[in-house]
Amino acid sequence: MIFDKIFGQEQLTERLLALIDGGRADGSYLLTGTKGIGKWAYAFWYAAAYCCQSDAEVPCGECKSCRAIANFQHPDIQLLFPFPNLEASKKQVTVFQFSDPNSGAKFSKATAEEVNRFLEEKKADPFRIVNFEAKSNIPAEVVRDLRKFLSLRPMWGGHKAVIISDIERMAPRCADLLLKTIEEPPKNTVIIMTSMIPEKLPATIISRCKVFTLKAFDDTLLKKYLTSLKLESKSNIHFLSRASGYSPGMARLIIEENVVENRDMALGVIKSIAGDGRIFSKILNEYDQELVVSNSSVDMITLFQWILRDLAVLKNGGQVDDIINCDRPEILSSSASRISKENIYRLIEDLNDIRTAVGLSNVMPSTAVRHLLSKLKEGFSAKASA
Numbered sequence: 001m002i003f004d005k006i007f008g009q010e011q012l013t014e015r016l017l018a019l020i021d022g023g024r025a026d027g028s029y030l031l032t033g034t035k036g037i038g039k040w041a042y043a044f045w046y047a048a049a050y051c052c053q054s055d056a057e058v059p060c061g062e063c064k065s066c067r068a069i070a071n072f073q074h075p076d077i078q079l080l081f082p083f084p085n086l087e088a089s090k091k092q093v094t095v096f097q098f099s100d101p102n103s104g105a106k107f108s109k110a111t112a113e114e115v116n117r118f119l120e121e122k123k124a125d126p127f128r129i130v131n132f133e134a135k136s137n138i139p140a141e142v143v144r145d146l147r148k149f150l151s152l153r154p155m156w157g158g159h160k161a162v163i164i165s166d167i168e169r170m171a172p173r174c175a176d177l178l179l180k181t182i183e184e185p186p187k188n189t190v191i192i193m194t195s196m197i198p199e200k201l202p203a204t205i206i207s208r209c210k211v212f213t214l215k216a217f218d219d220t221l222l223k224k225y226l227t228s229l230k231l232e233s234k235s236n237i238h239f240l241s242r243a244s245g246y247s248p249g250m251a252r253l254i255i256e257e258n259v260v261e262n263r264d265m266a267l268g269v270i271k272s273i274a275g276d277g278r279i280f281s282k283i284l285n286e287y288d289q290e291l292v293v294s295n296s297s298v299d300m301i302t303l304f305q306w307i308l309r310d311l312a313v314l315k316n317g318g319q320v321d322d323i324i325n326c327d328r329p330e331i332l333s334s335s336a337s338r339i340s341k342e343n344i345y346r347l348i349e350d351l352n353d354i355r356t357a358v359g360l361s362n363v364m365p366s367t368a369v370r371h372l373l374s375k376l377k378e379g380f381s382a383k384a385s386a
């Protein structure tokens with residue numbers, strides 16, 4: 001059952017259960033934390049615990065409420081999350097349970113399929129980062145539907161819970177629609193919101209919520225999670241932990257997207273540039289294409305940032321245990337001896353500039369890669385002094 005798949009935040013669960021036990025649970029919540037850390041999983045877990053009908057340990061997994069929500073079929077627990085609006089002109093069906101089929105917001109069947117895919121993937125692995133190819137957000141119409149749902153009495157006469165994921169991705173001004181409800185949710189109701197970037201939220205929302213931040217996993221928890229998925233990985237667990245920022249969802253993505261292969265390619269580039277500047281033009285030709293077409297969640301600029309960060313750590317007397325790419329110590333140690341500290345820091349800044357330029361669409365990705373490689377060459381060709 002889905003509840004067995006949610007673990008790793010003992011302190012958080014204790015604090016949340018104490019609120020339920022003390023009769024202080026009603027109201028609005030904001031769960032924050034890094035990407036893939038389990039915000040959705042714990043919002044879901046808490047909604048189930050809040051509505052659980054058992055007197056013993058909650059969520060019990062056995063009562064009518066728990067069994068219904070485990071299949072996403074609870075009439076009083078509703079989930080809202082950003083989704084893509086595909087084939088926007090075809091308004092055929094409602095895509096969320098809380099939308100009234102007669103009067104609610106309608107979308108295309110393709111959109112409904114994507115919404116269902118999200119739920120199926122979360123059911124299989126609540127920590128999973130579910131990406132949509134098309135741009136996704138939470139449109140105003142469904143927020144209105146949700147507000148209407150919140151104004152109705154619970155179907156089963158007990159508690160009601162609403163989860164709104166990635167609340168910063170609501171359409172502009174949408175928060176205003178919910179503000180009153182967030183400030184004063186109906187009796188016996190919780191509204192649980194999640195956000196990776198709470199600093200982007202209006203202060204009016206945050207000030208009305210009980211805010212909890214999810215903690216990073218450690219190696220043991222991460223291993224437990226990856227083992228439970230039976231994911232075959234050639235990646236070193238220490239590398240996965242660090243590269244993912246100790247986030248289970250990110251670790252899964254890193255394995256599935258073969259980030260290690262791209263990382264090794266980036267290391268290969270550094271090795272060649274640090275070793276022999278003369279073959280630079282060859283590298284440009286060989287790697288250019290692959291660097292550009294890599295559309296993995298962890299992009300090439302990030303991979304080079306990891307490497308430069310590692311070089312800085314080693315240069316400052318850090319150990320292999322302190323670096324992200326701890327599974328490739330030789331390349332990093334030998335590259336570190338060929339660049340000065342100053343140049344490493346300068347390169348880190350250059351990379352940030354390139355990232356900003358790409359983000360603003362001021363430059364073509366291929367131009368950015370050429371720029372990045374020539375900066376790296378500059379950085380390594382100056383004599384290593386510090």
Ligand SMILES: [Zn+2]
Pocket residue numbers: 051052053054058059060061062063064065066067
């Ligand atoms: Zn239960």
